[in-house]
Amino acid sequence: MNFTKGEELLALCREHKIGMHEIMLRREVELTGIGEAEIKARLFLSLGIMRKAVERGLTEDVKSVSGLIGGDAKKVKEHNDKAKSVCGSLMSRAISRAMAVLEVNAAMGKIVAAPTAGSSGVVPGVLLTVAEEFALDDDTLIQGLLTAGAVGFLITRNATVAGAEGGCQAETGSAAAMAAAAVVEMLCGSPEAALHAAAISLQNVLGLVCDPIAGLVEVPCEHRNALGAANALIAAELARANVASIIPFDEVVEAMYRVGRALPCELRETAIGGLAGTPTGQRIKQELGSFSLCPR
Amino acid sequence: MKEYSVFDILGPNMIGPSSSHTAGACRLGYMAHKLTRGSIAEVAFHLHGSFAKTYRGHGTDKALLGGILGMLPDDERLRDAFHLAREQGMKFSFIEADLGADQHPNTVRIEIRKVNGQAMTILGASIGGGNIRVTEIDGVNLVFTGEYPTLIIPHRDIHGMVGRVTSILGQHGVNIAFMRVYRQQKGKAAYMIIETDGAIGDEVFREITRTDGVTNAYLVSLN
Numbered sequence: 001m002n003f004t005k006g007e008e009l010l011a012l013c014r015e016h017k018i019g020m021h022e023i024m025l026r027r028e029v030e031l032t033g034i035g036e037a038e039i040k041a042r043l044f045l046s047l048g049i050m051r052k053a054v055e056r057g058l059t060e061d062v063k064s065v066s067g068l069i070g071g072d073a074k075k076v077k078e079h080n081d082k083a084k085s086v087c088g089s090l091m092s093r094a095i096s097r098a099m100a101v102l103e104v105n106a107a108m109g110k111i112v113a114a115p116t117a118g119s120s121g122v123v124p125g126v127l128l129t130v131a132e133e134f135a136l137d138d139d140t141l142i143q144g145l146l147t148a149g150a151v152g153f154l155i156t157r158n159a160t161v162a163g164a165e166g167g168c169q170a171e172t173g174s175a176a177a178m179a180a181a182a183v184v185e186m187l188c189g190s191p192e193a194a195l196h197a198a199a200i201s202l203q204n205v206l207g208l209v210c211d212p213i214a215g216l217v218e219v220p221c222e223h224r225n226a227l228g229a230a231n232a233l234i235a236a237e238l239a240r241a242n243v244a245s246i247i248p249f250d251e252v253v254e255a256m257y258r259v260g261r262a263l264p265c266e267l268r269e270t271a272i273g274g275l276a277g278t279p280t281g282q283r284i285k286q287e288l289g290s291f292s293l294c295p296r
Numbered sequence: 297m298k299e300y301s302v303f304d305i306l307g308p309n310m311i312g313p314s315s316s317h318t319a320g321a322c323r324l325g326y327m328a329h330k331l332t333r334g335s336i337a338e339v340a341f342h343l344h345g346s347f348a349k350t351y352r353g354h355g356t357d358k359a360l361l362g363g364i365l366g367m368l369p370d371d372e373r374l375r376d377a378f379h380l381a382r383e384q385g386m387k388f389s390f391i392e393a394d395l396g397a398d399q400h401p402n403t404v405r406i407e408i409r410k411v412n413g414q415a416m417t418i419l420g421a422s423i424g425g426g427n428i429r430v431t432e433i434d435g436v437n438l439v440f441t442g443e444y445p446t447l448i449i450p451h452r453d454i455h456g457m458v459g460r461v462t463s464i465l466g467q468h469g470v471n472i473a474f475m476r477v478y479r480q481q482k483g484k485a486a487y488m489i490i491e492t493d494g495a496i497g498d499e500v501f502r503e504i505t506r507t508d509g510v511t512n513a514y515l516v517s518l519n
Contacts, residue, residue, distance in 0.1 A: 002299075028302050042303065049309050065313070066353040105312030108355045108375045113426070114306050117315045123306070149302035156300055162424060178305075215346070216353040217313040288353060 001026040006154055006195050006249040013191040020181065020191045021146035024153070028146075043142045046112045050101070050124035053111050057100020064106035066288050069218045073099035076226075090133050091233055098125030098229040102222045115152045115161040115174055118217045121225035122175035123148050123182070126232045130183050144186040148178035151198045158250070159257035163210035164269040166260025172221075172228035173208060173256065176201035179232035184239050197239035199249040201231050202256050209267035211274025214285040220275055308426050310369040316402055317347070317354035320422025322374060323518055325363020327430055327442060328406045328418050330516040334366055335411040336386055342393040345401035347422075357390050360404065364388075368518075369426060395419075400429075428518075436487055438478040442518040444491035447501075452509045453479050453486040460507050461488060468500045485511075 001023060003009040012023050028039050056062065058077050063070035076096035079085075085092040098121030105111045105120050114123040127144045130136070152161065152174060160166040161174045180197035184190075189197075205227075213219045245252065266273030275281050310319040328339075341360050343351050351357050355374070362377035365384070373380060381388055395403055400421035408416045419432035429441050433448075440446050451457050458477065465472060471493040479486035496515055505513045 024302060031299055032301060039302070043306070046303075046306055046309060065355050108311050108313065108318070108358070110309065110370060110372055111312050112306055112309050113315055113319075116425075117310065117312050117319075120312070145306055146302060149305045152305035153300050153302070156305060164424070214353060215350045218353075 001030050003027070004154075004157055006198075006253070009150060009154070010191055010195060019143070019147070019185050020150045020194055021143040021185055024146040024150040040142055043145050044138065046145065047138065047141055049110055049112050050114075051128065053101045053104040053109060054097045054124055054128060056109060057102075057104045058096065062100075062103045062107045062109070064103065064216075064218050065108055066214070066216055066218065068213070068216065068284070068288070069106055069222055070103055072222065073097070073103050087230070090129060091230055093132070094125045094129040094229040094233060095226040096125075097129055098122050098225040099222050101125065102217075102225045106216070106218045106222075114148070115156065115178065116163070116171050118163060118212075118221050119161075119171040119175035119225060119228060121222075122172060122228035122232060123179045125225070125229040126179035127182055127186070130186060134187065136186055140186050144182035147185040147194060148182040151178045151181045151195075154249075155202075155253055155256075159253050160260060166257065167208055167263045167268055168210040168224055169202070169205045169208040169256055170260050171210065172224045173202050173205040173231075175225075176205070176228040176231040176235065179229070180235040180239070183232065183236040187240065189240055193239045193242070195249045196243070196245045197232075197235040199245035199247065199252045200235035200238055200243075202252050203245065203247065204231050204235065206256060207259050207263075209263060209274045210269040211267055211276045212269065212271055213276050213281045214288045215269070215271035215276070216288075308369055310426065311355075311359070311372065311374045314354045315426040316422045316424050317350060317356045318359045318374075319369035319426035320402065320424075320428050321347070321356045321359035321404070322363040322367065322369045322371075323426065323428045323442065324404055324406070324418075324420045324422060324430070325360040326366070326368060326518070327363075327420065327428070327516060328408060329364050329366045331418060331433065331448065331514050332408055332410055332416055336364060336408050337411045338387040338409040339364055340389045340391060340407045342391050342395065342405040342407065344393055344395040344399050344403040344405070347402050347404055348392040351390065360406075361388055364406075433487065434485070436478055436480050436485060438476070438487050438489055440489045440491065442516050444473055444493070445496050445515065445517040447488070447490040447492070447496065447504065448514040448516065449488040449490070449504065450511045451486055451488060452511065453483050454509055457486075457509050458488065461490070461504055461510070464500060464503050464507065465490070465492070465496075468497070470494055470496055470500060
């Protein structure tokens with residue numbers, strides 16, 4: 001029950017008449033020798049960490065280690081609570097939750113890298129919000145994590161999810177692809193539609209650079225996690241309406257990898273180009289270079 | 297090529313903000329904890345490359361120290377590592393250093409003085425995604441990652457050592473995945489690094505420790 005390409009995964013789904021999440025679960029059992037119940041129990045633990053990070057980021061006064069970010073997730077949530085959201089309540093909640101996790105991450109809180117720490121907000125932000133909106137139970141959320149895992153595995157196996165190698169498209173783009181496919185399957189869409197959603201998410205941010213100010217996983221990472229959540233929801237919306245990605249998923253992954261390798265190294269997590277290279281980005285870097293922390 | 301598990305993709309479960317600068321740093325510290333059995337009076341971390349430039353903002357310092365105190369990357373006490381180290385009376389310092397142009401950008405040299413006065417030096421790098429590589433112990437070049445249950449065995453450089461140790465493993469049904477031997481100089485200190493598929497039980501470990509010519513033995517595993 002192994003696969004290395006999206007096409008092979010879809011063929012397995014058709015052959016066994018089951019979803020991507022179920023194929024991923026069976027693959028995991030074969031790979032590790034661990035039983036289905038134990039694997040699900042571990043995913044349930046991951047889900048718990050995701051929930052707690054969202055909760056912390058939206059209720060506590062979170063401040064990053066450098067002091068650069070913190071409290072913005074809460075602002076977005078409170079705005080949505082009292083005013084009419086310009087992007088709709090569902091998307092607003094997904095965005096604020098994604099930001100919440102990223103803030104907790106930046107504050108040395110506990111998160112699940114999904115697929116990386118820098119993109120850790122997207123999957124929980126989207127999955128927990130869609131589950132809330134559609135009243136889905138935890139078993140369905142676990143299925144969603146398995147779907148997300150299948151897509152993330154394909155991208156890791158055939159391209160990269162590291163910002164240093166592929167830019168932010170490889171991090172928050174991949175996270176969005178994982179979340180988009182998960183949403184489609186959680187809402188009973190076909191594996192084909194789920195993979196279209198993943199392909200659409202990735203192609204929407206092709207070329208997105210990784211340019212963190214002072215090299216820290218803070219700015220613009222937090223906003224890009226918000227973008228990743230929105231990107232996932234947009235792609236899931238299209239795919240659920242039977243809109244297809246003209247370019248197949250496997251080819252989009254390949255294209256993303258090539259684009260990533262073509263990015264100059266200044267735009268791949270080196271904190272030299274992009275926003276990191278702006279006068280303000282440089283000034284902040286200077287200020288942080290000499291900062292001394294005293295939470296000891 | 298390593299096969300990715302779903303928990304490689306959705307994971308590690310970790311304290312932020314960075315898998316390489318925080319989780320990987322913690323694992324390097326944890327290796328030092330295992331190799332000293334936790335009895336450390338004083339430690340100096342020499343930080344190289346990106347570690348030197350961004351260690352404060354990434355909490356690399358707290359992660360390294362937390363690891364040395366025995367914490368793993370998902371331990372929420374990492375944030376309070378400075379405080380906890382002081383409580384235990386452990387002295388610690390962080391030094392920005394140039395460890396050489398050929399070193400990985402996220403490299404640290406950990407210089408330790410144990411409670412019994414002995415010194416120990418460990419060199420290692422955080423190579424991405426929270427994965428690590430230890431490349432030197434007390435001046436001896438070697439390589440291990442902690443991905444598998446790993447036996448690190450300093451021993452005398454005499455004939456028959458490898459056979460003695462591996463036959464113990466064989467008798468207990470432990471399969472060796474990878475194995476390497478290292479030494480500084482013929483007849484001097486040598487190291488055996490054995491990575492196994494299954495866990496290594498206490499009894500097996502004790503038997504290896506008691507083997508003639510084995511100076512010491514450490515068992516480390518990050519999973």
